[in-house]
Amino acid sequence: xxxxxxxxxxxxxxxxxxxxxxxxxxxxxxxxxxxxxxxxxxxxxxxxxxxxxxxxxxxxxxxxxxxxxxxxxxxxxxxxxxxxxxxxxxxxxxxxxxxxxxxxxxxxxxxxxxxxxxxxxxxxxxxxxxxxxxxxxxxxxxxxxxxxxxxxxxxxxxxxxxxxxxxxxxxxxxxxxxxxxxxxxxxxxxxxxxxxxxxxxxxxxxxxxxxxxxxxxxxxxxxxxxxxxxxxxxxxxxxxxxxxxxxxxxxxxxxxxxxxxxxxxxxxxxxxxxxxxxxxxxxxxxxxxxxxxxxxxxxxxxxxxxxxxxxxxxxxxxxxxxxxxxxxxxxxxxxxxxxxxxxxxxxxxxxxxxxxxxxxxxxxxxxxxxxxxxxxxxxxxxxxxxxxxxxxxxxxxxxxxxxxxxxxxxxxxxxxxxxxxxxxxxxxxxxxxxxxxxxxxxxxxxxxxxxxxxxxxxxxxxxxxxxxx
Amino acid sequence: xxxxxxxxxxxxxxxxxxxxxxxxxxxxxxxxxxxxxxxxxxxxxxxxxxxxxxxxxxxxxxxxxxxxxxxxxxxxxxxxxxxxxxxxxxxxxxxxxxxxxxxxxxxxxxxxxxxxxxxxxxxxxxxxxxxxxxxxxxxxxxxxxxxxxxxxxxxxxxxxxxxxxxxxxxxxxxxxxxxxxxxxxxxxxxxxxxxxxxxxxxxxxxxxxxxxxxxxxxxxxxxxxxxxxxxxxxxxxxxxxxxxxxxxxxxxxxxxxxxxxxxxxxxxxxxxxxxxxxxxxxxxxxxxxxxxxxxxxxxxxxxxxxxxxxxxxxxxxxxxxxxxxxxxxxxxxxxxxxxxxxxxxxxxxxxxxxxxxxxxxxxxxxxxxxxxxxxxxxxxxxxxxxxxxxxxxxxxxxxxxxxxxxxxxxxxxxxxxxxxxx
Numbered sequence: 001x002x003x004x005x006x007x008x009x010x011x012x013x014x015x016x017x018x019x020x021x022x023x024x025x026x027x028x029x030x031x032x033x034x035x036x037x038x039x040x041x042x043x044x045x046x047x048x049x050x051x052x053x054x055x056x057x058x059x060x061x062x063x064x065x066x067x068x069x070x071x072x073x074x075x076x077x078x079x080x081x082x083x084x085x086x087x088x089x090x091x092x093x094x095x096x097x098x099x100x101x102x103x104x105x106x107x108x109x110x111x112x113x114x115x116x117x118x119x120x121x122x123x124x125x126x127x128x129x130x131x132x133x134x135x136x137x138x139x140x141x142x143x144x145x146x147x148x149x150x151x152x153x154x155x156x157x158x159x160x161x162x163x164x165x166x167x168x169x170x171x172x173x174x175x176x177x178x179x180x181x182x183x184x185x186x187x188x189x190x191x192x193x194x195x196x197x198x199x200x201x202x203x204x205x206x207x208x209x210x211x212x213x214x215x216x217x218x219x220x221x222x223x224x225x226x227x228x229x230x231x232x233x234x235x236x237x238x239x240x241x242x243x244x245x246x247x248x249x250x251x252x253x254x255x256x257x258x259x260x261x262x263x264x265x266x267x268x269x270x271x272x273x274x275x276x277x278x279x280x281x282x283x284x285x286x287x288x289x290x291x292x293x294x295x296x297x298x299x300x301x302x303x304x305x306x307x308x309x310x311x312x313x314x315x316x317x318x319x320x321x322x323x324x325x326x327x328x329x330x331x332x333x334x335x336x337x338x339x340x341x342x343x344x345x346x347x348x349x350x351x352x353x354x355x356x357x358x359x360x361x362x363x364x365x366x367x368x369x370x371x372x373x374x375x376x377x378x379x380x381x382x383x384x385x386x387x388x389x390x391x392x393x394x395x396x397x398x399x400x401x402x403x404x405x406x407x408x409x410x411x412x413x414x415x416x417x418x419x420x421x422x423x424x425x426x427x428x429x430x431x432x433x434x435x436x437x438x439x440x441x442x443x444x445x446x447x448x449x450x451x452x453x454x455x456x457x458x459x460x461x462x463x464x465x466x467x468x469x
Numbered sequence: 470x471x472x473x474x475x476x477x478x479x480x481x482x483x484x485x486x487x488x489x490x491x492x493x494x495x496x497x498x499x500x501x502x503x504x505x506x507x508x509x510x511x512x513x514x515x516x517x518x519x520x521x522x523x524x525x526x527x528x529x530x531x532x533x534x535x536x537x538x539x540x541x542x543x544x545x546x547x548x549x550x551x552x553x554x555x556x557x558x559x560x561x562x563x564x565x566x567x568x569x570x571x572x573x574x575x576x577x578x579x580x581x582x583x584x585x586x587x588x589x590x591x592x593x594x595x596x597x598x599x600x601x602x603x604x605x606x607x608x609x610x611x612x613x614x615x616x617x618x619x620x621x622x623x624x625x626x627x628x629x630x631x632x633x634x635x636x637x638x639x640x641x642x643x644x645x646x647x648x649x650x651x652x653x654x655x656x657x658x659x660x661x662x663x664x665x666x667x668x669x670x671x672x673x674x675x676x677x678x679x680x681x682x683x684x685x686x687x688x689x690x691x692x693x694x695x696x697x698x699x700x701x702x703x704x705x706x707x708x709x710x711x712x713x714x715x716x717x718x719x720x721x722x723x724x725x726x727x728x729x730x731x732x733x734x735x736x737x738x739x740x741x742x743x744x745x746x747x748x749x750x751x752x753x754x755x756x757x758x759x760x761x762x763x764x765x766x767x768x769x770x771x772x773x774x775x776x777x778x779x780x781x782x783x784x785x786x787x788x789x790x791x792x793x794x795x796x797x798x799x800x801x802x803x804x805x806x807x808x809x810x811x812x813x814x815x816x817x818x819x820x821x822x823x824x825x826x827x828x829x830x831x832x833x834x835x836x837x838x839x840x841x842x843x844x845x846x847x848x849x850x851x852x853x854x855x856x857x858x859x860x861x862x863x864x865x866x867x868x869x870x871x872x873x874x875x876x877x878x879x880x881x882x883x884x885x886x887x888x889x890x891x
Contacts, residue, residue: 370608384601405582406581
C-alpha cells in the first residue's frame with residue numbers, strides 16, 4: 001500500500017460522519033467526549049495527510065485511486081488545491097481542540113455528536129469546488145439551528161438570515177448556469193449571499209444572536225473557519241466583475257471599522273468576541289476587493305491567522321465561562337490571580353488576531369495594508385484604523401477580565417492540562433508562524449496566484465486591463 | 470550593518486498570463502544598523518535596563534507579580550534594542566509595538582486596583598494611535614519609494630549625512646505621519662495626558678520607560694528620519710513648533726504637580742520637547758542633530774537617577790534641611806511679576822494639565838463611545854424585533870447598572886431567575 005492509495009480526503013470526511021453516528025448512541029457524556037477526541041484526532045491526521053499529498057505532489061488534487069465517490073457517482077465530487085488543502089487540517093484542528101478543551105461541567109450542554117457531524121460537513125465544504133459546494137454551504141447552517149431548538153432559544157434571527165443566504169446562493173448558482181448574459185446578475189446574488197453569510201453589516205445581527213443563544217463551542221466552530229470567505233473565493237472572485245468586488249470591499253471596510261468600534265464598547269464577553277470576529281472576517285474580505293496578488297496573499301494569510309487566533313481566543317473565553325459563568329465587561333473582575341495561564345493565552349491570541357509583531361497575523365496584515373495602499377490609499381488607512389481599534393478592544397477586554405480586586409474562591413480555577421494543551425498548541429502555531437512566516441506566506445501566495453489565474457481565464461478583460469502591481 | 474536577509478519575500482512563480490501575478494513583489498527585510506546614532510542608544514538601553522533591573526530585584530522583592538515584572542521588562546528591552554538598531558521601518562515597528570505593549574502592561578502592574586488598569590488602557594489607546602500613524606508612514610513610504618529600508622530611503626551615506634530619496638512634499642507627508650507617531654510615543658502635545666497616568670507603574674519601570682528610554686524613542690525616530698527634516702522646511706517648522714509647545718506646556722504643568730513622580734515626568738517631557746525642537750532646527754544647522762543626541766543621552770541618565778531617588782525624596786529633603794539648619798529656600802518663579810489674574814489663569818490651566826485629557830475625553834472618546842453604544846442599543850432592539858415576542862431577556866438592551874454584587878458575579882442569573890446557559 002502506497003501513500004497515494006489511501007483515500008485521505010474521503011476518510012477525513014467519512015470518519016467524523018461515522019463517528020458522529022456512533023457517538024450519538026452513547027449516553028455517558030464522558031465516554032462520548034473520549035470517543036469524540038479519538039475520532040476528531042483521526043480526522044486531523046487524515047487532513048494532514050491530504051494536505052501533505054497536495055503540497056508534495058503525491059496527490060495533486062487530494063484524490064486517490066481508491067476513492068469511493070467517483071466510483072458511485074461517476075465523477076469526482078471532492079478535490080482540493082493549494083487554496084483549500086491547508087484549510088482542512090486547520091478546520092479539523094479547531095474541532096479537535098474544542099472537543100479537548102470542553103470542561104466536564106459543560107459536557108452535558110455540548111453535543112459531541114453534532115460537533116463531529118459539523119466537522120464532516122465543514123471539511124466536505126472546504127474540499128468541494130463543484131456544484132456540491134452550494135448545498136454543502138447551506139447544510140452547514142443546520143447544526144446551530146438544531147441546537148437553538150434543542151436549547152429552547154429563539155431561532156428567528158438565525159433562520160431569517162440563513163434562509164436569505166440559502167435563497168440568494170441557490171438563485172445565484174441557478175442564474176450563473178443560465179448563460180453569460182445572466183452572469184452579472186448571478187454575481188450580484190452570490191455577492192449578497194456571501195455578505196450575509198460573512199456577517200457583513202447590516203446583515204450581521206445573526207452572529208451576535210448566535211453567540212448569545214447557542215453554546216459557545218458550537219457558535220465558535222460555526223464562524224471561525226470563515227466559510228463565507230471560502231464561498232467568496234470559490235464562487236464570486238473567479239467570475240465577478242470589478243464593481244461587484246468593489247461592493248464587497250466597501251461593505252467589508254465599513255463592517256470592519258463598525259464591528260471594531262462595537263467590540264470596544266461591549267459589556268458582554270460573548271458579544272465582544274462576536275464583534276471582534278466580524279471585524280476580522282471583514283478585514284480578510286477586503287483583500288478580495290483589491291484582487292492583486294499581494295492583497296490576496298495578505299487576505300488568505302489573514303484568514304488562517306484569524307481562524308487560529310480567534311479560535312484560541314474563543315477557547316480561552318469558553319474556558320473562563322466554564323469557571324465563572326457568563327462574563328460581563330462592566331467591572332474589573334480580577335481573574336488573573338486564579339487563572340494566570342488563561343490571562344496569558346487571552347493576551348497572546350487576542351494580540352495575534354490584531355497582527356501584533358511576532359505573530360502569524362503580523363506579516364499578513366502588512367501584506368494586506370501594502371496591497372491596499374497600492375490600489376487605494378483610503379482603503380489602507382481604513383484597514384490600519386480598524387486594526388488599531390481592534391487592538392484597543394482586545395486590551396480593554398483583557399484589563400476588564402483579568403485585573404481588579406481578587407475574587408475569593410475555595411476551589412482551584414487554574415487551567416486544566418487539556419485546556420493547556422489546546423491553547424498552547426494554538427499559541428505555538430500563532431508564534432511559530434509569526435517567527436517563521438515565509439512557509440505560510442509562500443503557500444498562500446501560490447494559492448492567490450492560482451485564484452487570480454482562474455479569474456483571468458474566466459474574465460479575459462481582467463488579464464488585459466489589470467495594472468501592474 | 471547586520472543584514473539577516475528577507476524574513477518574508479514574495480516572488481512570482483507562475484508563468485501564466487496574469488499581469489498582476491507576474492509583477493508582484495514584496496519583501497520584509499530584517500536589517501540592523503550599527504552607526505553613530507543607534508550604537509549610543511543601544512549602549513544606553515543595556516546600561517540603564519541592566520542597572521535598573523538590578524535595582525528592581527530588591528525594590529519589588531516579595532511583590533506579587535515579581536516574575537511578571539521581569540518578563541515585561543525583558544520584552545521592553547527587546548523592543549528598545551530592536552527599535553534602536555532597526556534599519557527598516559518594519560523592523561522598527563516591531564520594536565516600537567513591543568515597547569508600547571510592555572509599557573501599558575507595566576502601568577497596570579498593580580492590577581488589584583482599578584486605577585492602574587484604567588491608566589494602562591489609556592496609555593495603550595494613545596500608543597495604538599501612535600502605532601497606526603507609524604504604520605501608515607511605513608506603507609506610504611513603501612508606496613512612494615517601493616522600499617522600507619532606511620539605507621535605500623536615506624542613501625548610502627552614514628547618519629546624519631543621508632539624503633531622502635523623495636520630493637519635499639513627499640517628505641512633508643511622511644514626516645507629518647511620523648510626527649504624529651512621535652507625539653504619541655513621547656507624550657508631546659496633545660497626547661501628554663497619559664504621561665502622569667503612566668506613573669501608576671512600579672518606580673523602576675517608570676524610571677527607565679518615562680524618564681529615559683521610552684519617552685525618548687520618539688525623538689530617536691525623528692533623528693533616524695532626519696534626512697526627511699532636511700528635505701522639508703515646513704516639516705522642520707512643524708517639528709520645532711511641536712517641541713517648543715510641548716516644552717512650555719510641560720514646564721507650566723510640571724510646576725504645579727504635587728507628587729514627585731508626576732513632577733519628574735513633566736520635567737522629562739520639557740526636556741524631550743527641547744530635544745525635538747533641536748532636531749527641527751537641524752534643518753538649518755545639521756550639527757544640532759549631534760547636540761540633540763547628546764542631550765538625549767545625558768538627560769536619560771540624569772532623569773533615571775532622579776526617578777529612582779524619588780521614593781526617598783522626603784528623606785533627602787530632611788537631610789538637606791538638617792544640614793542647612795533651616796527650611797529649603799523657595800525661589801520665586803519667572804512669572805512672579807505677571808498680573809495676578811494672568812497667574813491665576815495659568816495656575817488653573819496648569820492644574821488641569823492644559824485640559825488636554827478633558828478635550829480628548831469630551832470630544833474624541835465620549836462621542837465615540839456614545840455613538841457605538843447607541844448602535845448597540847439599536848442592534849439589540851432589532852434582534853428583539855426579529856426574534857419576536859418569545860425573545861429572551863438576554864437580548865434586552867443593557868442598562869447603566871452599578872457593578873454586580875461580587876457574591877453573585879460567578880453565578881450570573883438572568884431576569885427570570887434562571888442560570889444562563891454557557
